[in-house]
Amino acid sequence: MGVRPIAELVTILGHVQKYAPKAETCCLFQYSLPVSPHLAVQKDNKTPPSEKEILQKIVLELQKKNQKLDHHDEQWALIETAGGVLSPSPNGGLQADMYRPLRLPTILVGDSKLGGISTTISAYESLKIRGYDVNLLLLFQESVYQNANYLKEYFSYQQKKSAWKDSVPKVISILPPPEVSDPNLYCEKTDFKQMTEYYDDVSRSPEIRSAYEYLKFCHEKRIKSLEVMADNADKRIWYPFSQHSKISPKSIIALDSAYGDFFQSVTKDSSAKEILQPQFDSSASWWTQGLGHGNPELALTAGYAAGRYGHVIFAGTVHDPALRLANKLVSLLDNKRLSRVFYSDNGSTGIEVALKMAFKATGSRYGLKSELHNNEIGVIGLKRSYHGDTIGSMNACEESVYNKQVNWYNGKGYWFEFPQIKLCKGTWCLEIPDGLLDDGLNLPKFKCFQSLNEIFELDSRDIQPYKQYIFSVLKKEIQEKKRNFGAVLLEPLLLGAGGMNAVDPLFQKALVDVVRETPSLFGEFENSKLNSKAWQGLPVIFDEVFTGLYRLGFKSAAKLLQTEPDIVVNAKLLTGGVVPLCTTTSSDSIFESFLSPEKVDGLLHGHSYTAHPVGCSIALQSLNELEHLSQDNSSSSWKISMKKWGSSDNQIWSFWDKFSVEKISQFHQVKCVFAMGSVLAITLKDISSGYASNAAEEFNEFVSGLQLDKEFGLHIRGLGNVIYFMSSMNPDLESLRKIENIIIKYFE
Template sequence: MTSAEILEKDAQFIWHPLTQHKTALPPLAISHARGNYLFDGDGKQYFDAISSWYTCSYGHANPALTQAIKDQVDQLHHVVFAGMTHEPAVRLSEKLLKILPHNQAKIFFSENGSTSVEIALKMAFQYHFNRGEKRHAVVALEGGFHGDTFGAMSASGLSVYNGPFEDLLIDVIRIPAPTTENIEDVLKVAERLIAENQIASFIYEPLVQGAAAMQMNDATALCRLIKRFRESGIICIADEVMTGFGKTGTYFASDQITNKPDIICLSKALTGGIMPMAITSCTQEVYDAFYHDETGRGFFHGHTYSGNPLGCAVASAAIDLLVSDEIQNGMEQITDSHAAFVEELSQHKLVGEVRHCGIILAFELAIEMKRYGNERNEIFQWFWNKGVFLRPLGKTIYLVPPFTTTSEELKFLYKTILQFLDSRSV
């Protein structure tokens, strides 16, 4: 099909995610992708500046990842994971636990980030139930986003996602994200909540709150909050769906925080964007609360595609890439380049706050505009016309480029951003 034919049939048949179709721009009709670029049906290329929602961290059609799936597909492409196991799942679990924070001990498989959070919340509720406690409340950070399923949505603080469902959500108490300035006040709030509520879990995005316009939080302050909740027997859940696998400068954002979570949620870059897969890892202590002669104390949550061998094989290959010198050097180069660009970007009159953590770079436009609407669509379109794919969060423009991004590609991105700023300043 031509791009025009695809768009015509798309408009006829398809309902896209996170889209108000009456006001949205027509989607880009992508025909293929290679390396760090997307290509439309007319042959125009677009640099994937957000790694396709932070998943394709090793570029598109990475040879090592595509080979892993080719090698696996003729051996075992799927099997029920309840009552069965296989080498790809065992191999992935072993590799993953070697790089996860030291207290993680068990791996639970699912298919997407929202579900990994749903599982974590259920684990926390049942952990207390199995120990004879009925704890029903969850503490979450203001502005957090954890997914679209009901538990994950409940823990999220974005009204545009939650509005129609507010009366149906689980009991979630939101607190400000801790900073060096407010940590003492936040700890006082935590003390009051602990005294007045039966809190099952505390869920947080470590270091970077993605959907909150890449808000970046203080590791030391967050560490103190985690410590206090854990001292009260509250299960701490790190949602690393976005931050996991190197984006913050370490394998996981939790590596930069002394007090470790009890449960970690992973997806997105887990398979390098090749296959849908998610993982919820936990400590031995959490697992042991379910280990019992009574069947009903087991964790009765399952998905048809849990532990899919193809996903396991490609995720295992992705970990090999992550720990390689080539990718580690690439991440370091991007981090250093971003740091240098921050200095230049900060001087522009149209730029407000600039934030940088690992390969994540975000800045605010010094204008007033809505998170969604025509102005945002205009920014989308401007960058598309220049051959760059990104998704502004209101007046926040951010980059999360693939680890395979070259210095020349970074220069192109930075130059394009400055051109955009200059075009808006006229």
């Protein structure tokens, strides 16, 4: 079963049918010439089948064969590819990449000729770096080059030291078929007799029996491992963000692999039989996954960097990936304030770095001694913000379910309630909080708009009521309550862990403007010493760990606020969901606050794996691919989605269908909806809102009850009464349409 030219196909299928008449064979796609599939398609002047179409036909054929089986008998299905593992597919990709979503156990046919050792090992490594399990390596015995002998020793040694032994092949060599003694005296009857005897001998040989037994062993071991994985995890693993009294082996999902937007996980079909089934990764693996799981380009990039560097100390040294990434990031963010990149390992620590930067700069300017005022300096932010789980980042948020159980928590700051963007009953609107309503600003409780884009047309909206309110609150906090602030810390546009709350961008812009336009609120200093690029009032930090780098459809959310931060923190999509890495990018005026003859005045912060070359290399590749997706003028998922939302450059759009989003907002169980970029968030009506709500669990139970054996399941990680879905930045739009239909079916 596979993709083959007709001339080659006739030979192969005829040969199999002639010598193994009981075997069923089929070819799913046929072409005229015995050349590479991509050329065969061109020569036949045919439209090449998509990789998705090829995979769907393979799966359907396997399902059809499986239904015919007497399951008391052991039967095998072999999918033969055309050419080598890196031969082109019909549409020009690589076959190793095309077949990867199936991640079938793999038999590699090695080369016993001159140069075969190199080509065989190269083929194996190409498969391994793409996540295949190569169980078996088959090749002919040959007395001159003795490739089989070398490869047996080589892979035997590899297997001894491997933690994943099943991904290292067992090497089996068999005798080559008999040669025709004199082609001029060829006799079909003699040839048939010789080949029949050859196949009989080989099929009964200890080598083939060993190969069969080993493949069976690997298959049974894989299945057994998956079957007991949840039980073993329940005894050994301490899960994050989880109450273990509610966790059991039944609730734990065993993942075999992941590719694109999907996990390959163990689930039960309609007959309660455990099977491997795709599950859509609705949380984008806690928002990290951007270019699809198992992305071959990122895997190759990681392998290259690991082979070139491993990890090298980043104190007084520099390496190419770190320098190139820093330059790329400053260029991509396109913020004239930003110039310096500091590396750390994740979003929480990146926020800690940003706070250290900002507090030192503020303290230096306003004469605040850190050793005397350590407990008095706070941040200005928004309610329901979340900046991570380290102590410093937790203290930069109001008390919440995430931090109030921590004995060391000591919230330091003032957090504004804010106007929220909501799609309610098909209409985009702003809900104004009570604090602003009671302040004599003449603002309505709800303000409706014709479209989401209209909300982001900030120049046409009145910013003064917001600025008046913010100034009066800050003046009271500083002058009457004698509070000191060291930074403004904001998640621009969308507060993720706080419940996917969409903030009115005009309110966040107003907050930044007030802080920068009234520096005398925060302390006395000689303003004449500041240059035009220096920070004003307080350093402004944007936590773009979640919202940055195209997650909302734009490279930086700052542009939609029509303002620029002095410090920005990026993580999550930075490395496309492969390894942890975080950058804290700041202005020169922040950087200069740490310059001194004394070492202790420097930013004494770091990690053993600061700027690790693997992460920097992957991040550089990830940013290049994301940038390419955003600029691709072909019929990409970006362009298709933007067109459906009626959006042009710098206008709001989403991968989620505009009409489906509006329809979902109409259901009586739904309080409001928000969609932007790859994010779809649905807030359900519930007596108890927030993270403690169980409203989203009912949706999970509904999804679990669906019989999706022929399609895919959904892996959902809700936020209390908020169900959210997040795709990669290059999703299969057809899959998103199916998910929207599932959501609509639930509410109907």
